[in-house]
Amino acid sequence: MKHPMDLMMGLLIVTGLLMVSAIVLALGIAPDAVNLATPTERFAQRIFYFHVPNWWVGFLAYLVAAVAGALYLISRQERWDAIGVSSIEVGLTFNTIGLVSGSIWAKPTWNTWWTWEPRLTTAAIGWLMYVGYLMLRSAIENPQRRARFAAVFSILAFLDVPIIFLAIRWWRTIHPVVIGSEGGQGVGGFALGPTIQLVFFFCLGAFTLLYVTLMLVRLRTEFLSQRVERLRQHLMFR
């Protein structure tokens, strides 16, 4: 078991270093956004380097869980269930961080902690959905049934997110659309210069690696707990 642990340790160190560099780049190297008026707004804008990668990871985590759910229903292998639950736990963590940090950014920029805007509302509903997922799991004892129900729920929930977003989008939106828009739209939007882009993609990569690392750590725990469960069943029915 020595070799895989060394790999894990190495991955943890690399991820840590990249995350520290991401903080240094985002707070120290990246230039101020040009078209934001007040220093508070310019300072708050730097959340962009963490907030957007943060949501990217949340989305990725839920996508991975939905795919793992489908693979579980097809193959009935326990490992897909382990991947599903691990991914949703990691995703929910990022989802929570995204809601809280976004709220902190919204206060100086929009002058409110919360507003019923499409992205915010969808994020909040998504959070509730995946908390429901964890509650569903904890209310079922039979492991196969738990895995099946969890898989079905994670697929349905993921497919519902775009519909929820569309429904809520038909209300007015003030959230900045920075990527793929000219000069940034919405309240608190800004233009992307080349350095900003470089730093942003570095952060995106660092966060994605952080997701992979957290997934591997969480998965190991899940596999161990599945093994404990199997051993317990084995001893009980011997």
Next chain:
Amino acid sequence: MHPLRKILAIVAKDLAAELRTREMLGAMFVFALLVILIFNFAFELRAENQRTLAPGVLWVAITFSGMLGLSRSFIREKDRGSLEGLLLAPVDRGVIFLGKMLGNALFIAVIALIILPVFVILFNLSAAVMPQLATIAVLGTIGLSGVGTLFSAMAVHTRAREILLPVLLFPLIVPVILSAVKLSAAAIDNLPFAEAQQWFSLLVVFDIVFAVLSFLFFDYVVEE
């Protein structure tokens, strides 16, 4: 036997069981009335124009009382030991799902149609909006009972049972509630249909997509 007749046989079974005991429809109706009444008390003092609140109140009443019906749908089968019998019936699992879904939709729609006149009277609306509101109620009901029937079958196998169903179901049916409320508001305000058309499309699309998905996934939920 034609599949449609099998589906209707399951609906008839649920209907017969309900008509003999009348335990569900009565409770759902009184509960829906209570919701409308409580909202009247809760908002009367502050809101200048009660009509702006009306669509929201109507849909909270329908979804909450619908939740009661949905959660009983499978718990009743399980408590009486008839769930195994139902699943052992020599029909496709999809037929069972459609039968239960149709039964649930029927119960919720009946409640919605009974409380509609009461709602129109209490909110002092014109009786001319009733046909439109009834159509919206039926469409919304289909949206609720598609994924609602699937989750009801899931919740019955969990420790928390009826507590878990709303927690799982409400976030997913946000598009149904949202579009039903918007459509009802448009009907009450007498807006032309074109202005609310996107909500109508959304509701219909959601109804179809999630009924089909739930139909497909039902097999996995009841497989043992």
